[in-house]
Amino acid sequence: MTILLGSSLGFRKGLGRRILCSLVFALVIAALVVTSYVLAGGKQDHLFQPFPPDSRDYSSSYNQSEGRNQKDIALSVVQLTDRRIPDTEDLKQYEPHMFAVIPQQFISTSRSPCWYQIYEEKKDPYRGNAYVLYSKRFRAVFEEMRQSFWKRLLVKGDSRYRLRCLPYFYIIGQPKCGTTDLYNRMRLHPSIRFSANKEPQWWTRKRFGIMRLKEALQSPFPVEDYLDLFDLTAQEIQALYNTANDKEDAITIPLVIGEASASTMWDNNAWMYIYDNMTNTEPPHLTQDFIHAFQPNAKFIVMLRDPVERLYSDYLYFAIANKSVEEFHDKVNESLQMFESCLQTSTLRSCAYNTTLNNLLPVRLQVGLYVVFLWDWLSLYKMEQFLILRLEDYSVRVLQSTRRVFSFLELGPLSDEQEATITQSPASNSRRPEDCSLGPMYPQTQQLLRDFYRPYNQRLSQLLRDDAFLWDPHSAL
Template sequence: MTILQGSSLGFSKGLGRRILCSLVFALVIASLVVASYMLAGGKQDHLFQPFPPDSRDYSSSYNQSEGRRQKDIRLSDYSVVRLTDRRIPDIEELKQYEPHLFAVIPQKFLSISRSPCWYQKYEEKKDPYSGNAYVLYSKRFRAVFEEMRQNFWKRLLVKGDSRYRLRCLPYFYIIGQPKCGTTDLYNRMRLHPSVRFSANKEPQWWTRKRFGIMRLKEALQSPFPVEDYLDLFDSTAQEIQALYNAAKDTEDTVTSPLVIGEASASTMWDNNSWMYVYDNTTNTEPPHLTQDFIRTFQPNAKFIVMLRDPVERLYSDYLYFAIANKSVEEFHDKVNESLQMFNSCLQTFTLRSCVYNTTLNNLLTVRLQVGLYVVFLWDWLSLYKMEEFLILRLEDYSVRVLQSMRRVFSFLELEPLSVEQEATITQSPASNSRRPEDCSLGPMNPQTQRLLRDFYRPFNQRLSHLLRDDAFLWEPQSAV
């Protein structure tokens, strides 16, 4: 049995116990929600209180099927966000959970590339991509892999009777957040002559695929091995190898100017896998986070974070992912319901427990937790210095594209672009804009907006303090 097979077997073996734990937590949350609803009806000093009535009456336009209006709620005693330090796992502990990962990725990398690259002895004679899970799972990758397949054999490094393939990890990551402009940033960055990305924009490997999570709230599949993830960077690795081969013939020493990026917008916040994987903990907080593993192998990685007003982010998220019967009234109800569940959790568990709780996150009807930016950033900063992050606001980026892109390329230490190249990047049309049918719904209800502003305000205040920038308050005076 290989290490990978052993790891998969252990994963399956503990699944029943992990699901049982999740069900128990679900029952706890459900009981808290019921109790909170009951208490809210009779007492005014509990966590949720009726929101002051809006000047407009929405009761006639939603919840008609139930014949009643859902009571609005808000935070009343959580005005101070307390961010606590987390326990940082050591490398031996991480090895116990991902032995194969440590067997594949070395601790030191080559100097021929700014991206972390290394040589791996290649002894196979078959198609290197025939079993890649990304190809098998999605047909749209096949053309990309076919091109890599054609160049594969001639780009191997030959030393004596042995052949070696160049393997690489990203030099930088766009780690979040969803519906904050990451797709537009990704498409503009691709126009820089020295920037390369993975074969697909969002591999979601660190947060989902390595655990067998294909889509959220769906049954687990077979985990994607790290080799399949590394295959996504082979096209650039082949370019780097070709440059090295050419320089080797002239006895020149050269470092490739190419840098590899990866743009999974789940990397910053999604740790929903932990309840299925780490079943030997009695704590309600995850013992390990995604960044623990990334930091172990890439202590000098760079991270780009795109943020926007979390209130508007949530509405955009709802419009994008909701399938049918979307309305501002339904959104209002979902916000109320999700606030009730999240705040019920806070009555019993820590903030970090609730933010990272898989069961709760699957119960929420809108993704409130994704907008709690300061919680995620705080945990990333437990491992990396602030200098390793470039944090942009969508509100600034959208009106000052050129200045924003210059900041991005400077942060990555890339060569400046010509006027013509900058014009190409800035004149490119915006990506992933709101669909016309969603625009027709108009803005969210003012009452919904006030509910969400009350909820997110203390988190925005902590974020603003952490970043020393009042623009991250997203109050009217900080709007662009």
Template sequence: MCFAGWRCLHWCRNLGRRTLLCLVFALVIATFVLTSYVLSGGKQDHTFHFFPSKLKEPNLSFKKSQEYKQDKTDQTIMTNITTPHLQTSSSGHGLLWVSRRIPDIEDLRQFEPHIFSIIPQEFLQFSRNPCWYQEYKGERDPYSNNAYLLYAKRFRTIFEEMRQSFWKRLQAIGGHHYRLRCLPYFYIIGQPKCGTTDLYNRLLVHPSVRFSAIKEPQWWTRKRVGILRQKETPKSRFPLENYLDLFDLAAQEIQGLHSEMKRKEDGNIDSPIIGEASASTMWDNDAWIYIYDNVTNTEPPHLTLDFIHVLQPNAKFIVMLRDPVERLYSDYLYFSVANKSVEDFHDKVNDSVQMFESCLRTSPLRSCVYNTTLNNLLPLLSTWELTSAKSVKYFTM
């Protein structure tokens, strides 16, 4: 130790005064940096680039069509767009919601002409469900090409049951055959881990309630555009007829009750009501980027619920909600596959919030909420959840 100290002292004496002063100055700067880091709690501002170089698919890129102006009087950033705009505080702490423009029927018809050609504007009066008769010109096996059956073989038993009673319920009128088609009377919607499955199981045993053959068809949000699973790119579309097939058992029962009513000349029919339990119908609009020309806009011109509202103006919705923090942690415990811990949950939430905050610095709120690429890259939260959390101040922004 003495020898090492003597060598160090001898080395310092041989250094020039200028060099020694530089070393002392460097040590002082390093001390200040370390002290600042400790006092700030080690927080860093992670800048998030929404479209990394590895994501070069043309349909995942946005061109900003908005121009932003800084209002010097109230320090508010306003988006200069003709359709609904949103005001966001420049400090990132305040949100002012502005209603968006509701699309009219012709706008929706332009994007989904087949759906509007199948679903009528008026439904039969003898049932509370939205039902109508449709001419059947199909094959001997009405379900042979149903995409739900081809996609998942576990549904074979369900479709076999529908197949057995299908031909008995066809109505023969003037040499043509007609089948009763129905849409759900009500929808169970909500975020994951909010009790939608529990409510579904309870209503499933109710004597006056019938559900689709599959609990969550996910047709309006995903299968309609060919998305099989969340965050996947579209493949082959599931036609509307495939979705309607899932309600055939209920439709056949309603048709049988209607025939019995006419035979007894009784004007009253106590038909069951039909439900559907795709929870994502409330929040999943990620498919818009594959449907619409996202080059000229940064948010979807139409939402899933716009179509349901126009096609089923009297549809009922049972919305299942839960405390956002409890719901998110339950979601994390259920869907995460490994390394579950409170610390990991905390880190993922912080990273998600910082990424969303980074988006808000350069883009309006709606653009960030409907940014499919950003939504797919978030470690834990979705953009929809982050918007809800920000608006109710569950997180410190």
């Protein structure tokens, strides 16, 4: 407890000064946008204006005034540079409690990374779990785990041991790319188990106390609360050990644990609250650095779609009121100007991970910069540890796609009946009827976004060696 408290106090240290710096930077960005409106003659004339006529010359893919070739733009704008990989001791400095709880080695008889933890408590193990405190939905789940908790403990002599587990695989992104549908189909596989909720958001948000984006920080969720989310499966694995004649019998059942937080791939917005350097810099540590410290052999599933359509779907899903294609166009214009303003003085990585800028963007433009985030993940993990699917392919070939997923996870083939159950399940998270009534985005908006994302898609297709990730049949590398 002392270590956890110390870590929490260290996390808060200097937060006021950092927030003040962040607000100053926010005002600067806002001023740039307001100035561009004034130069354009007011927002009422801005609806179909890519940029004010006399605005600065942004080095952007959607500013066509120079008539530059799109391939040249891709080479000059999308500079994917190597980053410094932090060592373990550096990571321990920021997360000492995490390193004290999670071991470096796991038991060999489980495909998921599991270990035994001595359990000396006599009280309710889930009473203070933050996921329960913040969400009533989990109370029934934790009540089920509570009822079977004590009989699942491993007893050796006078000591009791609790089996703890981390995920064998992660669905790490991206939002509005079909992750919920894939998650719901994968849950039907007899050998796959997921966390108690689909998106714990622990690695990217909850461990820092981020409950909702753009809201004040709350108390951080300790790593134990995250591990609790996998207790149902840990108890199931332990039950197999308890009832098997020997360990060889128990490990023939290939249970694997998954987690499906769609923010894991891209969201590092907490970094500016932790580190001293606030602007024009790149985050010294990323989420994957901490995952890799414990799970260098983890597997990752990534769902992607045309970033233009992803952004519109994202807007329709998360916007609360007064949604319209006109408003979306305005928000896209504002976001493009703000992001390109950042690129004038900062690196691409710095802008993609800039917390202040990301919180100010009217639409989440940065989430579609897939190649930036994937490049940083590949600085730690091998390409073979990723399965990257396109929603456009997945939605029309569900059976083939799910077979690829299960093969990637090294799970055995399913029967025809099991496959039918998985593939015939209704689609999840489809667009709401009221959102469908708005119709598609303006062609002008679509063109702005296609021009902006084109160089990033080109880099992505080069990295993956697959032209399908251009999302533009008329483009050439």
